[in-house]
Amino acid sequence: MxxxxxxxxxxxxxxxxxxxxxxxxFHVVDVHLxxxxxxxxxxAEVKKLNDDPEVHGILVQLPLPEHIKEATVxxxxxxxxxxxxxxxxxxxxxxxxxxDAPLAVPCTPAGCVELLQRSGVxxxxxxxxxxxxxxxxxMPMAQMxxxxxxxxxxxxxxxxxxxxxxxxxxxxxxxxxxxxFLRGAWLKxxxxxxxxxxxxxxxxxxxxxxxxxxxxxxxxxxxxxxxxTPVPGGVGPMTIAMLLRNTLSLARQxxxxxxxxxxxxxxxx
Amino acid sequence: MxxxxxxxxxxxxxxxxxxxxxxxxFHVVDVHLxxxxxxxxxxAEVKKLNDDPEVHGILVQLPLPEHIKEATVxxxxxxxxxxxxxxxxxxxxxxxxxxDAPLAVPCTPAGCVELLQRSGVxxxxxxxxxxxxxxxxxMPMAQMxxxxxxxxxxxxxxxxxxxxxxxxxxxxxxxxxxxxFLRGAWLKxxxxxxxxxxxxxxxxxxxxxxxxxxxxxxxxxxxxxxxxTPVPGGVGPMTIAMLLRNTLSLARQxxxxxxxxxxxxxxxx
Numbered sequence: 001m002x003x004x005x006x007x008x009x010x011x012x013x014x015x016x017x018x019x020x021x022x023x024x025x026f027h028v029v030d031v032h033l034x035x036x037x038x039x040x041x042x043x044a045e046v047k048k049l050n051d052d053p054e055v056h057g058i059l060v061q062l063p064l065p066e067h068i069k070e071a072t073v074x075x076x077x078x079x080x081x082x083x084x085x086x087x088x089x090x091x092x093x094x095x096x097x098x099x100d101a102p103l104a105v106p107c108t109p110a111g112c113v114e115l116l117q118r119s120g121v122x123x124x125x126x127x128x129x130x131x132x133x134x135x136x137x138x139m140p141m142a143q144m145x146x147x148x149x150x151x152x153x154x155x156x157x158x159x160x161x162x163x164x165x166x167x168x169x170x171x172x173x174x175x176x177x178x179x180x181f182l183r184g185a186w187l188k189x190x191x192x193x194x195x196x197x198x199x200x201x202x203x204x205x206x207x208x209x210x211x212x213x214x215x216x217x218x219x220x221x222x223x224x225x226x227x228x229t230p231v232p233g234g235v236g237p238m239t240i241a242m243l244l245r246n247t248l249s250l251a252r253q254x255x256x257x258x259x260x261x262x263x264x265x266x267x268x269x
Numbered sequence: 270m271x272x273x274x275x276x277x278x279x280x281x282x283x284x285x286x287x288x289x290x291x292x293x294x295f296h297v298v299d300v301h302l303x304x305x306x307x308x309x310x311x312x313a314e315v316k317k318l319n320d321d322p323e324v325h326g327i328l329v330q331l332p333l334p335e336h337i338k339e340a341t342v343x344x345x346x347x348x349x350x351x352x353x354x355x356x357x358x359x360x361x362x363x364x365x366x367x368x369d370a371p372l373a374v375p376c377t378p379a380g381c382v383e384l385l386q387r388s389g390v391x392x393x394x395x396x397x398x399x400x401x402x403x404x405x406x407x408m409p410m411a412q413m414x415x416x417x418x419x420x421x422x423x424x425x426x427x428x429x430x431x432x433x434x435x436x437x438x439x440x441x442x443x444x445x446x447x448x449x450f451l452r453g454a455w456l457k458x459x460x461x462x463x464x465x466x467x468x469x470x471x472x473x474x475x476x477x478x479x480x481x482x483x484x485x486x487x488x489x490x491x492x493x494x495x496x497x498t499p500v501p502g503g504v505g506p507m508t509i510a511m512l513l514r515n516t517l518s519l520a521r522q523x524x525x526x527x528x529x530x531x532x533x534x535x536x537x538x
Contacts, residue, residue, distance in 0.1 A: 071368040091364050092357030095412075096404050099340040099357065125429050133415055135365050142423075143364075146402055149427040151434065154411075158418040160394050164437060165420065 014061050020240045026247065029055060039068045043076050050078045056254050057083030057104075057247030062136075079103060080254065083247045085110070086135065095143050101262055103253065104246035109141035110263070111238025112173060112194045113148070117264045119227060121171065121192050124149035129165050131155050131182065131215065132175035137196050141173050144263075162186075174215035184220025193221050193228040196235050283330050289509045295516065298324060308337045312345050319347045325523050326352030326373075326516030331405075348372060349523065352516045354379070355404065364412050370531055372522065373515035378410035379532070380507025381442060381463045382417070386533045388496060390440065390461050393418035398434050400424050400451065400484065401444035406465050410442050413532075431455075441494075443484035453489025462490050462497040465504050 014030075021028045029052075031045050042064075049055045058081045064070050079087045085094070085104035093102040116123060128150040132138030138154060146152045153165050157176070166172060166186040174182050175196035187193065197215030214231030221228055229235055249260040283299075290297045298321075300314050311333075318324045327350045333339050348356045354363070354373035362371040385392060397419040401407030407423060415421045422434050426445070435441060435455045443451050444465035456462065466484030483500030490497055498504055518529040 071365075075368065086365075088359075088361030088365060088368065089357045090361065092359065092361030095360050095364055095408055096340075096355075096357060097402075097408075098404070099344065125427050133366075135367070139364055139366075139415075146408075146423055146425075149425075151422065151424050151428040153420065153422040153434075154415055155420050156415075156418075158394050159420040165422075168433060 017059070017061075017240055017243060020244060021247075024244055026244070027054060035065050037065070037068075039072065042068060042073055046073065046076045050076075050081060055081065056251035057081055057243075059083045059243065081250060083243060083250065085140070085246060091135075091140065094140060094147075097147075101259070101266075103259070104250060105144070105242075105262060106136055106140040107242035107246065108137050108175075108196055108235060108239045109144050109173075110242040110245075111235055112141060112196070113144050113263050114242065115194065115229065115235070115238055116171070116192070119192075121227065123171065126150050126170040127153075127168055128171040128173070129153045129155060129169035130173045130175065131162070132173075132177075132196070134175065137175035138173075141175065141196075145171070145173075148263075148265075176215050178215055179213050180215070180217040182216040182221065184217060184222075184224045187221060187224045189224055190226045191224070193225045194235060195229050195231050198231060198236065286328070286330075286509055286512060289513060290516070293513055295513070296323060304334050306334070306337075308341065311337060311342055315342065315345045319345075319350060324350065325520035326350055326512075328352045328512065350519060352512060352519065354409070354515060360404075360409065363409060363416075366416075370528075370535075372528070373519060374413070374511075374531060375405055375409040376511035376515065377406050377444075377465055377504060377508045378413050378442075379511040379514075380504055381410060381465065382413050382532050383511065384463065384498065384504070384507055385440070385461070388461075390496065392440065395419050395439040396422075396437055397440040397442070398422045398424060398438035399442045399444065400431070401442075401446075401465070403444065406444035407442075410444065410465075414440070414442075417532075417534075445484050447484055448482050449484070449486040451485040451490065453486060453491075453493045456490060456493045458493055459495045460493070462494045463504060464498050464500050467500060467505065 018028055018030055033042060049058050058077045060073055064073060074086050079089050080103055082090055082104050085102060085106045090102040090104055093100050094105055128145045130138050130142045133154050133156045142152045142154045155162050155165050163186045168188055169191055171192045173194045173196060177197055179199035179201050193216055195214035195216040199213055200210040201213055203211040212232050245260060253259050287297055287299055302311060318327050327346045329342055333342060343355050348358050349372055351359055351373050354371060354375045359371040359373055362369050363374055397414045399407050399411045402423050402425045411421045411423045424431050424434050432455045437457055438460055440461045442463045442465060446466055448468035448470050462485055464483035464485040467481055469479040469481055472480040481501050514529060522528050
């Protein structure tokens with residue numbers, strides 16, 4: 001597994017991912033590049049690791065500096081080393097029915113699915129509302145819930161009267177990056193809430209001067225939902241676990257072994 | 270453009286597509302294969318046309334006979350000749366934001382978008398419900414409406430109490446293949462209804478003994494919706510037009526020219 005990234009704001013993500021990878025015994029190549037790196041230099045680093053048979057999964061830690069085209073860099077990662085599941089071919093195969101299983105799937109929504117399945121939440125036939133439509137979270141999350149037979153509504157920044165889409169939702173996934181946006185009163189009693197957001201808000205009572213909160217007003221939602229993920233400590237660790245899982249699956253494929261199943265109720269890919 | 274297909278039930282589709290392609294001056298290669306064709310023979314035909322520089326778009330008319338793996342055949346079409354927009358890479362690029370525009374997009378939902386835009390229907394901020402999640406229709410339709418800033422709900426065969434998702438929908442796309450399933454009373458007054466379904470039902474008053482109807486109970490919906498597409502004659506011709514459009518766009522790209530824009534409000538790809 002490769003981690004590329006040295007941006008100030010993603011340092012701790014890189015550190016956590018690296019730590020987890022080392023803990024499970026992965027060979028980790030950690031490429032630190034300064035914020036001033038050119039796109040060509042970054043692409044050259046990716047190419048080196050594309051060509052390295054010892055590396056089975058490549059992750060470029062986002063966000064990238066503004067002068068670098070994120071899509072171009074992500075596209076340069078070999079599909080069979082796409083540890084993040086962001087490649088167009090993998091996304092297409094996630095959406096298409098009856099074709100090839102994607103080689104890897106976006107880690108955060110995959111972690112949400114694992115949480116749902118591990119907790120015994122019934123998804124088929126349920127109403128699910130996803131707040132957010134990003135490439136990383138909302139879009140693949142909606143596709144995964146749909147493939148598990150939920151009826152899925154995707155809300156986003158242009159959605160008017162967002163509450164109307166939450167009132168009857170059995171499963172709510174919040175991934176819009178707005179601190180404590182979702183209020184308890186909007187939720188259906190007994191629903192399941194997955195909070196993907198990680199936002200820092202000022203807090204003078206903390207030594208650091210801030211604390212991390214999700215996209216959901218946790219205390220309010222606690223009283224309404226039947227299950228809810230905390231922030232931090234809920235979805236975050238799952239994202240890392242799924243990243244390791246994607247990488248293991250890619251390594252297995254590279255070694256000619258069966259890949260891992262995409263989730264608990266589907267056969268091995 | 271190539272049309273591969275000779276199944277009894279898709280004969281008229283093939284005929285209509287071929288006719289339209291010839292009318293606009295396309296070079297058409299029409300490969301008829303019997304229902305008994307082997308998968309290898311069919312793949313060999315596709316390969317021949319993949320390799321033919323005179324052919325810019327390939328369409329394998331579905332459905333295929335049961336002994337042939339549809340996904341394998343569709344996957345064998347070169348992405349830059351994928352006139353139907355079914356390739357995983359094209360689907361992925363349709364779903365991903367900020368990356369490459371897909372080389373082609375599924376024709377029926379693209380036709381629905383053209384109908385909406387041509388008719389001046391405001392989509393951004395509106396509530397859209399798509400009935401169906403197929404590779405051909407529902408799934409890409411939902412993605413396109415989402416990319417136009419609608420809030421999108423996808424319903425399907427496992428959806429319980431489907432009416433609740435229609436009550437507040439400003440735009441309804443029905444693509445489930447159930448004759449006259451959607452009732453007028455389920456609709457929000459003034460909504461826009463796009464009926465993708467084409468189903469034949471027995472009708473003794475017709476010479477043929479049947480007539481074609483959509484997924485919507487047309488007479489009922491007429492009285493509630495502000496706009497509705499008829500069946501036949503609504504979405505069907507748009508599908509063919511978009512197929513020609515995809516092919517033209519692929520041919521332009523092959524000739525080093527700008528591709529066509531994906532829809533009216535986006536820049537040239």
